[in-house]
Amino acid sequence: MKVIKEISLLREALRDKRKDGSTVGFVPTMGFLHEGHQSLLKRAREENDIVVLSVFVNPIQFGPNEDFETYPRDIERDEQAAYEAGVDFIFYPSVEEMYPHKAGVSLIVNSRTNVLCGAKRPGHFDGVVTVLTKLFNIIQPDQAYFGLKDAQQVAVIDSLIRDFNIPVELVPVNTVREEDGLAKSSRNVFLSEEERQQAPAIFKSLQKARALIDSGERNPEKVIAGIKEELDSSTSGEIDYAELLSYPELERVEEIQGKIIIALAVKFSRARLIDNIIVEI
Amino acid sequence: MKVIKEISLLREALRDKRKDGSTVGFVPTMGFLHEGHQSLLKRAREENDIVVLSVFVNPIQFGPNEDFETYPRDIERDEQAAYEAGVDFIFYPSVEEMYPHKAGVSLIVNSRTNVLCGAKRPGHFDGVVTVLTKLFNIIQPDQAYFGLKDAQQVAVIDSLIRDFNIPVELVPVNTVREEDGLAKSSRNVFLSEEERQQAPAIFKSLQKARALIDSGERNPEKVIAGIKEELDSSTSGEIDYAELLSYPELERVEEIQGKIIIALAVKFSRARLIDNIIVEI
Secondary structure, eight states: OEEEOOHHHHHHHHHHHHTTTOOEEEEEEOSSOOHHHHHHHHHHHHHOSEEEEEEOOOGGGSOTTSSTTTSOOOHHHHHHHHHHTTOSEEEOOOHHHHOSSOOSEEEEEOSSOSSHHHHHSTTHHHHHHHHHHHHHHHHOOSEEEEEGGGHHHHHHHHHHHHHTTOSOEEEEEOOOBOTTSOBOOGGGGGSOHHHHHHTTHHHHHHHHHHHHHHTTOOOHHHHHHHHHHHHHHHOSOEEEEEEEEETTTOOBOSSOOSEEEEEEEEEOSSOEEEEEEEEEO | OEEEOOHHHHHHHHHHHHTTTOOEEEEEEOSSOOHHHHHHHHHHHHHOSEEEEEEOOOGGGSOTTSSTTTSOOOHHHHHHHHHHTTOSEEEOOOHHHHOSSOOSEEEEEOSSOSSHHHHHSTTHHHHHHHHHHHHHHHHOOSEEEEEGGGHHHHHHHHHHHHHTTOSOEEEEEOOOBOTTSOBOOGGGGGSOHHHHHHTTHHHHHHHHHHHHHHTTOOOHHHHHHHHHHHHHHHOSOEEEEEEEEETTTOOBOSSOOSEEEEEEEEEOSSOEEEEEEEEEO
16 A cells, blocks of 8 residues: 555556556545445445545635634544555645645536535535546546435535546445444544434434335425424434435425435534435335 | 547547557547648647547537627538548537536636636636536547637636646647738638738737837837737727737736737627737747
8 A cells, every 4th residue: 555645646656557457446535534434445445456545634625614624634543544445545645735826717516505514614515526626637536436424415526527527437335324323424523422422313313204204204394393303302412404305406395206315414512413314215 | 530429439439449558639629620720630640649639619618699600610621621630530529418417517717817818708718618628528638739829728728727637738739820920710711801811910910019029128018009000000800909918827017028928809890810929038
């Protein structure tokens, strides 16, 4: 396994490896790897000759009042985890390497963003698609792996790839959970002990929503009300949003049908957690 | 030579050809090929194993009052010219093939555009970088060839490629001229006989500007005044702009130094012609 910080050196290394027709699987991350990332790496390892992991906390996808500075970082631990997962190359660039000058051309996301996290984080997905476009152009992967925990991110990247004919296959991977149902996240470390005990209520409320739909409920408002009731009664967290939308279009629906997503964000004292389920009727 | 209209078929054909490490040179055009394009194709042919020509009149780079509908088209003649130039593949997609759905993600050009043609054609360069990003992703060329007649376009594409780390080398090619100095252009066919006789004054005025600089003039305003005088006295065309800027940054300068561009647009009755020279002191 090699850790590479320069774009030109990574390109050179991949060019050599690719000559024989080897396929490249790519897992983009902001580091501080947990089992969610491990499941992406495992899948990439199974399906490709070469696996590239990027570790880059992307400043332009954080808002001015968000946690860019305090986002958890631990490259040594990440290197160890990547090594164990069979990664071939870690791309670990500096902010300077990725953004050496003010950009003259910008990517703007116009759809699938005015809901869920996008509504609360203006410019966030512009930053996500910008860094991914750069990473795709640098690494030129055959397949790129993304966790469905950020289902809106997957929907936006699906749009990016189709709109610009990017020659990469998007592989969405199911959310990995703790035994009590809490979705794995780098931000879970910021939960207090009490909050950590309450946090599984997020997934429980989503399971309750699914049960309601399974039993025939087709009114989105009633399903959302069921979620809010469950959460309010069992956590001190504040519901940031609870929405039921079509997927991947992320449009509001009058009646539950086809493929839908039920997605939640809950604010605790030092962490804002998200989770979702996708249901097909 | 093959003419291919579908993205998937072009990708397949290029994948086969590229297996042995062949390099791909790409010349994007809106068709109606003239000797300017021929010089791009000639250069691409000399420097690459495979040459791809695209012929696509890109609707999204035309403004509502511009000449998208009447832009000259003649694919049979283009095929003949491409064949003679040794092109391997003509990519000739429909508008539907390139833009099958409303885009959810947009490219916006923020710099190098509020001058020259960009100032008069809001959104024009957004359309240019969008179609080029798509074409680069579809064709994945090693080198792409652009004429310096559209020097602002070259500056904007240079920014696009650097900002997004696009793995393609931009090759700028000098403007090809008629014997009397008029820059070759698909739009020259729209000149009346009288206008055609006057049109060489455009390049003459640029040569006059260069002579002024060579003789020591360092004041941009005086150089521009010299150009306007020359043009007003010898053509019925209306000067759309005459500017002297740094290159490729396209910023106004107080004093002529370093690398600069002197660029002109002149409106005749049915054609708006552009030309420029780049001068290094």
